[in-house]
Amino acid sequence: MLLVLGLQGTPVMGVYAQHLAFSNGAATATRQEKTIAPANSKSIIKVLGELEAIYKVSFNYNSDQLEGKFIKNDLLPNKTSLEQTLKLVLRPFGLKYEKLQNNFYLIYAEKPTSQNLPIERTGLKRAQVAAIDISGKVVDEAGAPLPGVSILVKGTSSGTATDATGNFTLSVPSDDAVLIFSFIGFMSKEIAVNKQTVINVTLVPDAKALEEVVVVGYGVQKKSVVTGAISSVKATELENQQIGRVEQALQGRTSGLTIASSSGAPGAASSVRVRGATSLNDANDPLYVVDGVVVGDGGINYLNPNDIESIEVLKDAASAAIYGARSSAGVILVTTKRGKTGTINVNYNAYYGTQAPARKLDLLDATQYATLINEQSVNGGGKPVYTNPESLGKGTDWQSLIFNNNARIQDHQVNISGGSEKSTFYTSFGYFGQEGIVATDISKFNRYSIRLNSNHKLAKWLSFGQSLGYSRVKSNGGVGGNTDFGGPLSGAIMLDPLTPVIVTDPTELKAVPYATQAVVRDAQGNPYGISKVVQQQVTNPLAYIQTQKGNYDWADNIVGNAYVEAEPLAGLKIRSTLGARLNYWGSENFTPLYYLNANQFSIQTSFARNRRQLFNWNLENTASYSRSIGNHNFTILLGQGAYLDNNSSGLTVTYFNLPVDNFDDASMNYSTAADNINATGSEGIHHTVSSLFSRLTYNLKEKYLFTGIIRRDGSSRFGANNKYGYFPSASLGWVLSQEDFLAGNNQVNFLKLRGSYGITGNDVLGDFRYISTVGGGRNYTFGNDNYLIGYSPDAPANPNLRWEETSQLNFGVDAVLLQDWTLTLDWYKKKTTGILQTVVLPAYVGATGYPYGNVADMENRGVELELGYRKQVGALKLDVRGNVSYLENEVTYLGEDKTFLEDGAKLQNSSYLLTRTALGHAIGSFYGFQTQGIFQNQGEIDAYIAENGNKIQPKAKPGDFRWADLNQDGQITADDRTFIGDPTPNWSYGFTFNTTYKNFDLLAFGQGVGGNQIFQGLRRLDIPTANWQTNALNRWNGEGTSDTYPRLTTKDDNKNFANPSAFYLQSGNYLRIKTLQLGYSLTKETIGKVGLQRLRVYVSSNNLLTFTKYTGFDPEIGGNNMNNYSIDRGIYPQSRSFLLGLNVGF
Incomplete structure (x- = not known):
């Protein structure tokens, strides 16, 4: 395995090293077979191979220079550093070394010659025909020279490699030759000679070829040795996306996730399901962990998506079991950005645009409406209602009055990062604002965010740091939606087109209800029209909007953690982390006097102010020890955690009969009678969890892999007989591409098989369900048959109540094929047992309610596929990714005799x-x-x-x-x-098409679902x-x-x-083009004159096209529980937006 330097300066292991430019194992073995070492001696090549294994480094050298060179065993140094060993071994043969990167060394002869170039290890031969001499230099994007880059004349075995300064010289047979430049960790590039004698090349990092590191919970692992099912989304995949919430960063980008918006309103949350629903209760949301802090309960709304470094989705038990009793619905780990050593970087990213509804319903106009109402009346045995429907014309188009075709959306982000070897920091300031496309006056969302992350080294063995995020969210959300009645959207759909927007007829103004009731009026004092035929809760949507103006919800979120980490011994890390979430939220709502119709009116004013607060914390202490003994590599993690959730309280105060008629004038400073004031308070029920956990990861030569996890959780939500539970998992992996039968295979560059089984839990099920409760309002008779008010048990206790358990079996394949293709395939079977349901008891028990028990079972089965393709040809770079998931759900048990x-x-x-x-x-x-x-x-x-x-x-x-x-x-x-x-x-599926050509870039992103039906209640x-x-x-x-x-x-x-x-x-199948974007980046030569590092402008459209047979507003319909999923009563639709954006780097 070749060790190369990661993009962020972290040593990472190259998955494909044995198949790329500077492969070690095959070349070394070949040389050792050709030359027999003298007695009591070792070849230099073998010594270097042993050093590579011990120190986890890679040596780049010309095998010809080392062939036939041996050193006696008794001269080999012992207990010295790597550099001292290299000096002692190489000096007698006139060889020197140069450290190019953290773990990458170049070995060369003291007198520079063309023989110093490490050609033979790449399997290349120097060109013998000197028709045209080419020279040049190869650098990275920052201009740093790249030594050891392989340069091959396409279609031949002739080539060379760059020296320690990135320079090269090469003779090619003709001017129509094509040179292929390739280097570990960078995308290869092809350049036609075309009579050029000087060719300078810039290679760009290839995230695929670099060994990716993923977050696995309480640590990170190289993806090549991960044995669980983990999907990952990196910051590079999000930087050109315009998203308002974290869930949108995952929709369509990872397999195994079903994400659907419950509303297109600004700031609205989405339902997120990892491998389907896990419980029959409302406990199917995944566990969200942000920088080690469990936020949960939709708490990710505070996050600024631009601050995200990576998102990992832990899908199977092998990866999620480390979170035990709260992980059966999956775990989503969010890691925010941190500073890096070096100069200070300042970035400004912004976009501004407009939104419009992508679709409106086709509703009857006045003539059509009257015609069908007449027919309906006659079919019911009545008479026609309207004598001349044709004379009524088109009538009022209520949709056009509440939909906004120019709703604004904007986002502004500034981040500053940098640091030294001792300290690094990342700070950001953000604002996101969105107006709704429905009833914009009462449909808005604004988020202000600040983040400060830092790391500090007190000594080589001691460090500390913190992650701290704050956001202020304010939203006007009075639109509602997806209900049979209520709200402006429902009114616009169902209110008859005969009703006028406002009433101006003097005769009507003097009649009921306009002359007798508090009919809502517009800014000019004209009363809004009230339907003469439609009642119930169907009202004039413009009048309804006036009654809601000014009302808003707000939330202040502070989420952060602080850690201290010590490394007293090499490989031993002891870490203590204290995390907390402090949340304040509330609302202010004013209700004026109003009359919308005979069923919807208010006869008194009221002003309500709601305030709530929540404080959650978690304390985690971990110790991990990593070591390699020969070819055996292992890491042991031990941890302890304590958690407190739902430490909350709230107060709502309402003032009635205030002498005002609008929100802006409403105040609690008015003097009013005590009976006009109502105050109610509440406190949350504390939920506590105590945990012990451990994990062992082991691999042999990074070929045979094992991970074992055990977690013990205790929860305050369960009975005394089941207060604690154990959640184990085990997983195995086999990297077949390292076996001899696949070594050197150019079609299969990397291939890993993995399998796992484990158990996770779910305790998001309510508090105190295991105890017997007592209820009032029950009447008893004693003696003279007089009724006495008393109390009696609601339901018997159940001390055996425990969490729902989910066991999961997973088999997967990870592969890299033909150098440019990546593949991940998973099959799983996920079974939840002991789902909480009420247990029906015989009447003679005497209880008025039923106790909860672990009763029901259900099962999910599915297949997931992720594909990727990356290629660079000249100035054209192509990156295509896609994923598709298939899911089946089945309820397998509901209790004895219950179907x-x-x-x-x-x-x-x-x-x-x-x-x-x-x-x-x-x-x-x-x-x-x-x-x-x-x-x-x-x-x-x-x-x-x-x-x-x-x-x-x-x-x-x-x-x-x-x-x-x-x-x-x-x-x-x-x-x-x-x-x-x-x-x-x-x-469910998604795809991303990303291509760049010179300074232009084009992005297309789409997602969709299939196989479901939508219940369209509007039919x-x-x-x-x-x-x-x-x-x-x-x-x-x-x-x-x-x-x-x-x-x-x-x-x-x-x-x-x-x-x-x-x-x-109706079919719920759809394919949506979520993003289509075209960008242009100015050259560094141009912007460097004004001190800029980057300047990119772009135009973009979100939700540009939707392909579906569904006839409602929008086929993307979630739900807050599984009993109202995909039910459309008039959902707030998604908007289509057109944006202009700017990315600036200083």
Whole structure:
């Protein structure tokens, strides 16, 4: 293995070293076979090979110069440093060495000649034909010379290599020759000679060829020896992305993740699932750990994505078990940027743009609406409502009034970093602002962030440092969305187009309600229109916006840690880390007097101020010892942790009947009667965890790999009999590419097989569920039958309550093929047992409630594939990456004699739940009636009969759905429902296409999902007098007119729309072009004159195109739990943006 220097100055092991420019093992073995060493002697080549193994370094030399040179064993130095050994071994033969990088040495003869070039080790031969003499220099991006670069005449075995100063000379046979420059850790480059005699080359780092280091929890590991399933996203992949939240940095970029936005509103969170749902409860979010601090509970909203150095997703038990009882839903490790030794770097990154809705719904205009309302009324036995629908014209387009086609979005980031050998620092200041595309006045998000990270060395063996991040978030989030009613989006969809925006008719202004109620008015004093036909919670969206103006939520987040690390002995590191999260958040809301309609009004003003605070901390102490003994390498980690969560409290104060009519004038300084003030307080229930953990990593020659983990956690959330649990894992790896049968294989450059099995836990399940609770409000009779108010147990205690356990089996392959292709393939089987559910007890127990028990089980199975391709040809650099994941979920046990759970979402006016969790099916599957087309005439209704001759649907009319009688009992009942769709995608995928040519760069990024259905509630046509989508024009209105959309009627005895059915389901498949960006970087020669290191400008578009058959606003629909996932009642859609950006480096 060749040891090269990492991009950040860290020695890292080259995965592909034996196959690239300066391979050690094969060349050394070949030389030793050709020459037999004298008795009691060793060849210089063998001595250097032993030194490479001992000191983990690499020597670059010309084998011809060392061939036939031997040293007696008794002259070999003992117990000396590497440099002293080299001097003693090399000096007698006129050889010298030069340290080029931390672990990279060049050995050469004292008199520089062409023979000093380390050609033979690359397998190259110097050109013999001197047709054209070429000279030049090879440097890196910073201008530093690169010694030992391989230069090959394409199509021949002729070549040379650069010397210690990066210079080279070479003779080529003709001026149409092509030179290939290659070097470990850098992308190779091809240059045509084309009559040039001087060729200077700049090589750029190749992150693929460098040995990548990944964070694994309480440490880092070289990716080549990692045995777990870990996906990683680096800062270089995010620097050209415009993202507002951390989840967006992961969507489509890693396999095994299903990420869906629950709303397109500014600052809205997304649902994140690592290898699917893990629990039937609302405990499926992964554990977030930021710089060693467990934040959880959506706490990553405070993070500025520009401060992120890397994100690692621990997907299998072998990698996640180190976090024990909180890791069954996966672990996401976020590492923020830190300073590096050297000059101070200052960077400014910014973009500004506008947003617009990517799609609007096609809604009925006034004429269409009136026509269909007439038809609905007549079909229900009534008379036409509107005498001349054509005269009504287009009416009010409510969507155009609440959607903003020029909503602003901007981001400004400044970071400063640098330091010395003793201290390094990284600090940043950021602002991100986004206006919503729906009801912008009450849909905004602003985040201000500051970060300060630093490391300090007090001595060679003692260091300390800290990571500290602060953010201030303010959002106006009164839009709501994805609800049957309420909010401006719902109003814009369902309010009839006959209602005017404002009322100006003097006659109407003098009538009810405009003359008698507190009707909301615009800035000119005109009252907003109130529908004469639509009531309930469907209101004028512009009037609703006025009632919410000024209301906001806010949050101050401080998350950080401090550490001290000592290395008293070589390889032994003792570290103590104290982390904390301090969170203050709240809201201020004013409710004016208003009248929106007969169902939506306020008869008193109120001003509410909510304040909450939370303080979490964790203390972790670890000791790790790393050592290599010959070819055996191992690291032992021992650790202890103590954690406190949910140390919170809050207070809400509300003042009623304030003498003001808007938010800006509202204040709690007004004098008011005591009965007009209401105050409520609360305190969180502390959650504590105590942990011990250990990990052993071992490898033999970095060929045979093993990792073992054991963690013991104790949680305050579980019963006395199961207060502590153990979470073990074990994983194995085999690097086949190091075996002799693959050595020198040019097609398979690196190949590793790995397998793992382990157990993780989930304790995010509520507090005190293991104890018996007592409830009030119960009446008892004694003696004379008088009722006495008393208390009784709610549910019996369960001291055996424990965490849910997830066991996972994983097999994976990592490979590098044909030098330019990378591949990662994983198969897994993930089973959760002991899922918490209530246990039904017999009535004679006397309890009013049921206790919790570890009852249910479920299983996930899946396959994940990640592919990458990198290539440079001349000035063209290409980087293409893609990933795809397949997931199946199945509930396997729900308790004795229990086949399904009664839980899920509902449609208004429906007797049935939309979803069901049942044995043999995916969690939260859509459950309803199957349709068999539409009855076209009465004869079809009469012919649909049971075995006894009775009509199966006696109340049906032509134009109604024909429901499938699945249980064949001759009638349509709840027992005829079945599973009709899966809300969770089976497939998720993403791709990145990144290319640069000279100073131009182009980026395309896309992602999508497949295999799921969406329940589009907006397809219903039974909300009285509400507006509909234009697909209602395709309804049945006579024999043969439609077999998919039923008739319109005010009397839906057949429950065409009230019954959840396959009619509502549409494919949720989509492919979205998330980012398309074109950039241009000015040359260093140009910007260097004004003291700049970098200046790049770019144009970009986000969510440019979406390919889908879904007809709603947006096919990307998450949910806050698995029972409302992929249910669309009018979701706040994603925006399409166009941006202009700037990157400046000083």
